[in-house]
Amino acid sequence: MLRSIAIIVVALVLVLGITPGALAQTPENAAGTSEGSVTVYPAPPEEPLSEDFTITVAGQAAPVYVCRVSAMPFNQVWPGYQRPIDQTELASFVYWDMTAPVEVEVVSARPVESVAIRPTARGIQPQVEGNRIRFHLDTPQQLAVEVNGWHKALHMFANPPAVTVDPHAAGVRYFGPGIHRPGRVTLQSNETVYVAGGAVVYGCFEAADATNIKILGPGIIDSSELERYFGLTDESKYLDNFGGCIHLVRCANVTIDGPILRDPPLWCLSAFNCSEIQITHIKLIGLWRYNADGIDLCNSRNATVLDCFVRSFDDSLVVKGLSYYKDVPISNILFERCVVWNEWGRALEIGAETASPEISQVTFRDCDVVRTAEIAMDVQHGDRAAIHDVTFERIRLEVDDVNYAPQIQNGRDATYTGQPGHRPHFLVLVILRGAWSTDRERGTMRNIVVRDCSTTGKLLPPSALSGFDETHDVKGVMISNMQINGKVVTSLEEAGISVGPFVSDVRIEAPNGGETAPGTGKKILFLGNSITLHGPNESIGWTGNWGMAASAVEKDYLHLVLRALSEMPESGFSAPKFRVLNIADFERQYATFPIEEKLREAIDFKPDLLVLAIGENVADLTTEESKAQFHTSLDTLLKAFQKDGDPTIVVRSNFGPSPTKDPILKQAAADVGALFVDISALAGEEGNYARSERPIAHAGVAGHPGDRGMKAIADAIVDAIKKGRKP
Incomplete structure (x- = not known):
């Protein structure tokens, strides 16, 4: 038994590139230690920990985990093999529960030249003394702490108190503190999964035609040991052996609250033709492989995603319509109070697949996009759906002063040559026939509202609106109180918005009621x-x-x-x-x-x-x-x-x-x-x-x-x- 444990530890060390000296020590209290307002969960002894940071929260030491992330925006269509490790790097993350304000101290193993805590809209101002970084947190929240730039960042997940369950209750699959390797787990109706603090579960959870499913707890679900064996051109594969951390097909009454999802082989959390979905307080980290989307809600309805963190190497928060369920309408989807770090593709998106008769009542609200590779807010309409009543509200985009351009990898031996100074788009609304289109017919886009959205940074991101033809057009776009570096823009020209063909009734409003129609520019x-x-x-x-x-x-x-x-x-x-x-x-x-x-x-x-x-x-x-x-x-x-x-x-x-x-x-x-x-x-x-x-x-x-x-x-x-x- 000792030999098998040693083999597992060595395997993790080789995969993650961690030295054995960084492994966690055996905890005295594997269930978590609580002192006053903070609960910290000791890491499993076998779990590699970060060498870059040590952290205390309200005086308690908290284990700092590692995850592999993308080191560069360099991507290609699934080539039949996984992305090479040399395009990645190790980042760190830590989690705890809190019920009252806390003081956080971070000690960096590297000399500290600069510190940025994102989202910057939170206004957290750290105190730096040598290699020690201190700051105050009033409430639970998700943050990225960047020391000397964004590489090897530290991600902080300060959670509200975790929900609890009776481990012995009927229908409960309980994963206590420690390492577990259940592989692929198929859930049935009325089952609950609980991943306790201090637990790391290697595998994934899948369900089809099930109701009343719950996946709960503050621990880690890691899918890095699952293999990917197909591309995304055969949609039938989406419904069987998909391989993300959580994969749901035709399910209803689903609750997912709390877990950290790490290193899936492709889309991390996906739901196909599902309804009545509640997703809260989950954290997606370590998404570096090809097609590593964040949360994909496909041909689903009545879904809410609240207070989540997504760092993904492809589209982050996404609503899609796939041809396998092309007759299923999509409606009543809400993403709210989420933090997004997008390293390829789009941060907040409808599309590019929109095979559905109708996509309506989709809202992205009060979200921070701390980085995006291509587009922050996007409706990329590639199929026949009637898309209407879509709202982007209080979306805050941060554009880094040094932003490297995304680049397609052409061949296995190609190297990344992208340059800094890339300007991602703020807003794109487009109807097109693209690589992911499956319908012969194009659709329409109506009643799109962009309200109280803002962007900060030296590089002004442009925006673009474009229809397909006179019948398949974009009509009715209201842009209200858009701000660029704190200044309210009063015209399309000032906002950097280009209005292309087959777009009509575009209005931009300032707080004083001023309105500018498209075409006022040259x-x-x-x-x-x-x-x-x-x-x-x-x-x-x-x-x-x-x-x-x-x-x-x-x-x-x-x-x-x-x-x-x-x-x-x-x-x-x-x-x-x-x-x-x-x-x-x-x-x-x-x-x-x-x-x-x-x-x-x-x-x-x-x-x-x-x-x-x-x-x-x-x-x-x-x-x-x-x-x-x-x-x-x-x-x-x-x-x-x-x-x-x-x-x-x-x-x-x-x-x-x-x-x-x-x-x-x-x-x-x-x-x-x-x-x-x-x-x-x-x-x-x-x-x-x-x-x-x-x-x-x-x-x-x-x-x-x-x-x-x-x-x-x-x-x-x-x-x-x-x-x-x-x-």
């Missing part, structure tokens, strides 16, 4: 071909409704240009209204194309900035006559937009050198005083093609710019606008 028109905009086409395997072949809408050159201009106050385009038009027909029929007729709506839009991005579909100009005709047609096109206005015009070259077409594009730009951007050299670098970034079956799609190429195009256009460069 207008931008993009005329291009498939590189600018290409709708879904199953015959070539293209599912996007954006510039081909970016991996996502926000990564095509058009949206990168919009984002860059919105971050340049001097550009005057900080809240642009923009339109996009694919004019490949003009390229193919430039000699006979009826410009005034076909482009009348675009001309009447009267853009302040016109970006003309064409040429690839123009047949090679082999005669002087064809060259002259192409020049004449370009001249007519550009001057049509100068008749009743004076727009800034940007004309780009072909993506790839064209000795016959590029000189004419350049001359046509010069003739009307436009800026010319030469991007022809980009095609000479294989890394700029989509085929270099991901497998694409269709050669035509693969030969379009990928994310890197799109960024290079956008950078060239923005640079020309900055410099006012003319041919």
Whole structure:
């Protein structure tokens, strides 16, 4: 028996990278020690503890556990193997119960140069003396303590008194202090799981078609010993052997209160077609593997998530509609008083899967997003649902001064090369056909309220709203009392919100009742071909409704240009209204194309900035006559937009050198005083093609710019606008 215990300890040491000297000592009171207002639970002797911090709470020493977390925003679609350890690091966490204010002292093993306690909205000001950090806590709450930056952070879970159960009562599965390895546990109706303080349960809890289930207690549920064996493309796998810490299918009357969920192989806590769910005071930590979502409520209703902490390496608090239950409506979902640290994807999200007839009455309220990789508040509508009555209220986003850009890993040996200065989005509302869409039809979005939301930090996060077409649109968005670094914004431009096509009735309110409709900022028109905009086409395997072949809408050159201009106050385009038009027909029929007729709506839009991005579909100009005709047609096109206005015009070259077409594009730009951007050299670098970034079956799609190429195009256009460069 002693030999088997030693093997277990050595295995944990090897997996977590902890030295044996950091292991906990045998506790005298395994049930927890209470002194006055604080209860501390000793750790199991076999459990590795942190070497980075020691902590006392109201004078009591509290064990500091370890968890593996992501060290960088570097991710890929499930490749059939788990994420390598060298992309991770060890962080620390501690928990206790409290009933009254307490003093906390943290001793850091590293010299202390700076300390940040998040959420910063809590206003906790530490006292630092040498390597000792002291502060006061009035109430139970969840915090992240960052010493010298966010790496190797300390997470604090100060809990209200834990609920208790009779260990011997019928239907109770009781896990007392110590290490347990039950593996996968399938729960039946009317069962209660209790994970006591000081317990670490290696395994997971699953249930299907069960009612009146409870999972309670302040201890730890760790799923690190479970293997993942499938990707997320086969939704039938979602319902069987899923492998997260807690996985529920078609269950009702579920209560989850208190436990710490650590290191799942993919989604941490998921519920599919469930109802009457109450989730409170749970803490999700150590989510570093591929698709390590936090809490996913899929095709469920009447669910409440309160006072929880989620640090996840994928979407954090999520409402989804999956095709397996595509006829089940989703309604009455509330996330409230949660703390979110998002290291990939979205923090608060509906989507991207929205296969449901209706998604309504979803509220995210009073939540702190201490970090997000991509988007803080997101409705990414990829399927047919009628989404309506969604509220984001009192959401507080913190943007780090040094924020590294998320990056897709292309190949097993690829290394992370992301740079600091990344600006995540604050709010995104978008209807699209994306990689996770399963419905043929798009849906709608109505009555979205963003109230009393704020962001702090040196890097202003942009926001973007966009519909799909005239039928599948976004209508009715109210933004009220939005604050940026404490200042209430009074216009879309000031808020950095770009309003795209098929969006209407967007209003922004200040406390004095002022209201600004969309389109008060300047207008931008993009005329291009498939590189600018290409709708879904199953015959070539293209599912996007954006510039081909970016991996996502926000990564095509058009949206990168919009984002860059919105971050340049001097550009005057900080809240642009923009339109996009694919004019490949003009390229193919430039000699006979009826410009005034076909482009009348675009001309009447009267853009302040016109970006003309064409040429690839123009047949090679082999005669002087064809060259002259192409020049004449370009001249007519550009001057049509100068008749009743004076727009800034940007004309780009072909993506790839064209000795016959590029000189004419350049001359046509010069003739009307436009800026010319030469991007022809980009095609000479294989890394700029989509085929270099991901497998694409269709050669035509693969030969379009990928994310890197799109960024290079956008950078060239923005640079020309900055410099006012003319041919």
